[in-house]
Amino acid sequence: MTTNRLYYAYARHALVTALKLVRVQAGSSVLVPDFICRDVLASLHAIGANPIFYPIGNDLQMETTQPLPSAQAIIVVNYFGFPANLQRLRNFTSAHTAIVEDNAHGWLSVDRDGTPLGSRADVGITSVRKTIRLPDGAFVEWRAAAHLDNNALHAPLTARNEALPFGFRLRRVVARIDFVSPVSVMAASRHLVRLLRRLRGQPAISEHPDEEWQLPHHRAMHSESLRLLESVDRSREVHRRRQLFVRCLSAAQRYDIDTPTPLLHEGVSPQGFAYFADTGNLAAFAKLVRRERLGEIITWPALSARSPLSTTSRLRTLHLVNFLA
Numbered sequence: 001m002t003t004n005r006l007y008y009a010y011a012r013h014a015l016v017t018a019l020k021l022v023r024v025q026a027g028s029s030v031l032v033p034d035f036i037c038r039d040v041l042a043s044l045h046a047i048g049a050n051p052i053f054y055p056i057g058n059d060l061q062m063e064t065t066q067p068l069p070s071a072q073a074i075i076v077v078n079y080f081g082f083p084a085n086l087q088r089l090r091n092f093t094s095a096h097t098a099i100v101e102d103n104a105h106g107w108l109s110v111d112r113d114g115t116p117l118g119s120r121a122d123v124g125i126t127s128v129r130k131t132i133r134l135p136d137g138a139f140v141e142w143r144a145a146a147h148l149d150n151n152a153l154h155a156p157l158t159a160r161n162e163a164l165p166f167g168f169r170l171r172r173v174v175a176r177i178d179f180v181s182p183v184s185v186m187a188a189s190r191h192l193v194r195l196l197r198r199l200r201g202q203p204a205i206s207e208h209p210d211e212e213w214q215l216p217h218h219r220a221m222h223s224e225s226l227r228l229l230e231s232v233d234r235s236r237e238v239h240r241r242r243q244l245f246v247r248c249l250s251a252a253q254r255y256d257i258d259t260p261t262p263l264l265h266e267g268v269s270p271q272g273f274a275y276f277a278d279t280g281n282l283a284a285f286a287k288l289v290r291r292e293r294l295g296e297i298i299t300w301p302a303l304s305a306r307s308p309l310s311t312t313s314r315l316r317t318l319h320l321v322n323f324l325a
Contacts, residue, residue, distance in 0.1 A: 003119055004144055006153070006156060007137070007138070007226070008139065008219060009222070010127070010216045010218075011125050012043045012216060013043075013216070014139055015043035015140075016043045016046050016047060017153070018124070018125050020047065020151075020152035021123050021140075021148040022098035022100060022149070024044075024047055024049050024098075025047060025048070027049070028049045028071075028072040029052050030071055031051075031052050031054050031068055031097070032051040032053055033053070033054060033055075033056045033062075033075065033076075034056055035303075035307070035309055036075075036301060036304070037300065038211060039211040039212060041212050041213075041304055041306070042211060042212055045212070052069055053308050058315065059260055060080075060084075062088055062089050062092070066092070067092050068092050068094075070096075070097070071094075072098065073100050074093055074099055074100070075102050078103045078105060078109065079261075079274070080105045080272055081108075081117070081241075081270045082261050083106075083111040083117055086101075100121065100125070103125060103127075104125065104127040105130060106271065107127070107130075108234055108241075108269035109267065109269040112266070112267065114267065122146035122147075123140065123148065125140050125141070126141065129225070130324070132324070133324060134224075135165070135222045135224055136225050137222075137225040138221075157219060159221055159226055160221070160223065162222075237269070240323070241323050242268070242269065244270075244321075245273050247292065248321050251285055251288050252275055255280045255284050256279060256281065257276070257281070257285055258279055259274055259276070261274055272295055272320040272322040272323045273294075273295070273320065273321040275318070275321075276314050294323075296321070296322045297320070297321055298320050298322050300318065
């Protein structure tokens with residue numbers, strides 16, 4: 001089926017266009033997972049739409065036995081590059097509720113039918129910068145034959161060409177050094193920065209609560225991002241990610257650590273290895289991840305205070321070995 005794309009600096013801008021394509025407007029209700037990064041809500045806020053949260057289970061799939069409330073649209077997330085069960089979602093939503101596929105984590109992943117994630121519904125968004133190291137990069141994708149509001153579309157944005165931030169250029173250089181260095185310079189520098197922040201009485205990781213309400217300043221993708229995107233060896237990158245996942249899964253099983261995604265189906269290109277930080281020998285696992293350079297351990301998401309996710313939910317303990325290249 002023919003699809004079209006528009007590129008943006010960030011997926012939040014792409015999501016605004018996606019929501020407008022399915023006729024979300026001021027006052028519309030949009031179903032949103034209760035396990036979601038707060039910056040997604042900025043896209044709804046930009047339009048004036050109202051989020052209605054629906055539950056996500058420990059398997060990262062929609063968890064409900066009752067029909068979901070009526071809404072103009074529902075956002076469904078392919079968490080960490082693993083396909084969301086769209087059929088289950090359709091069974092519990094109104095036929096008039098448009099599906100927007102949030103594929104911020106799943107560039108290069110396909111489902112069991114070989115359909116790329118982000119293109120399984122009439123409208124989807126994908127973030128590339130969360131898979132490979134780019135200054136920015138995301139796109140909205142829609143089916144040409146779908147019944148959408150084409151007034152939401154615009155001409156492709158002119159790529160930006162200003163000088164790249166020094167921090168980005170430095171991280172790319174350090175990432176290259178890490179490929180040949182016996183010690184991770186990236187991890188050491190990150191540890192130092194966080195230590196300095198603590199010594200100044202600041203949070204170890206910079207917090208940006210305004211992300212829930214404000215979209216990023218830049219809307220157009222940088223020309224360097226487009227250039228780097230074209231240079232990616234996609235087959236090699238998928239293979240790299242799958243191999244890292246297998247190694248992380250083996251280590252997790254060795255240290256009795258649970259994961260919400262124990263099955264790596266064919267076609268999945270994982271953003272990373274997600275695991276629950278409430279069981280097993282977490283210190284030994286983290287040490288192995290660092291020693292074998294499997295990736296950076298991060299927490300996700302930065303939840304909105306509006307999310308009804310239970311304070312006792314295992315999802316609140318979720319960590320990710322991020323495979324960012």
